[in-house]
Amino acid sequence: MPVHLEPRDVSADLENFNSVLIVSCPVCPPMCLAMQQNLPFIEFFKRGLKTGAFEDYIQSIRKPLEQRGMPTGAYSIHTPTPMMCLWTKGQRRRLLKRARDYEAVLVLGCDSAAYTAQEALKNTTCQVIQGMRMIGTTNATLKVRFPMTIDLDMHCVLKNGEARQHKTNVGASQEIEKMAS
Ligand code: SF4
Numbered sequence: 001m002p003v004h005l006e007p008r009d010v011s012a013d014l015e016n017f018n019s020v021l022i023v024s025c026p027v028c029p030p031m032c033l034a035m036q037q038n039l040p041f042i043e044f045f046k047r048g049l050k051t052g053a054f055e056d057y058i059q060s061i062r063k064p065l066e067q068r069g070m071p072t073g074a075y076s077i078h079t080p081t082p083m084m085c086l087w088t089k090g091q092r093r094r095l096l097k098r099a100r101d102y103e104a105v106l107v108l109g110c111d112s113a114a115y116t117a118q119e120a121l122k123n124t125t126c127q128v129i130q131g132m133r134m135i136g137t138t139n140a141t142l143k144v145r146f147p148m149t150i151d152l153d154m155h156c157v158l159k160n161g162e163a164r165q166h167k168t169n170v171g172a173s174q175e176i177e178k179m180a181s
Helices: 028-036 052-067 089-101 111-120 160-168
Strands: 003-007 020-024 072-075 104-108 127-130 132-145 149-159
Touching: 003 028, 020 052, 020 089, 028 052, 028 132, 028 149, 052 072, 052 104, 072 089, 089 111, 104 111, 111 127
Parallel strands: 020 072, 020 104, 104 127
Antiparallel strands: 003 132, 132 149
16 A cells, blocks of 8 residues: 655755755655656666666755765665565664764655654654655556566545545545546
8 A cells, every 4th residue: 555655845954954864765655756757666677676766856855965065875775674664673773873974864755654763763863854745545557568667557646534534434435636547
């Protein structure tokens, strides 16, 4: 169930820091960026298992910061679970170690991803900033095409309140926001 996320403008949030580590959840955020930009989720022979739209987005955050002299880093963990909402204690310790050299951590992920980072860094002075806004949950069709390319054809975003309404009022018309036909 991918969470639907949209990027936030975090330039003002980062103004008072001298270094930032960008920590991304490699599950929902790349899917959302690819769908929003109508670009492939995976183009194996071009970008391997990385999502081009998401990697370009991370670079678009880092470049202006580095141009003004701020050191940045990018971090993501895929094993044993890529989902930041389910990170093990070991993964949280790895983040703690990696974030040691940074004043701020910018989380590209949902509220639960940001919570994971906050929990891992609770005994440090490193500040956690959430770089994406949760909109709802996504419904999309996954399409595989030659050569080893995966597209996500988004149908709609179910907003939290509306999804709850559907769940508790079976038979009532489900209100969904059409994002794509
Ligand atoms: S942490 Fe959030 S963004 Fe990442 S997989 Fe879990 S629900 Fe999706």
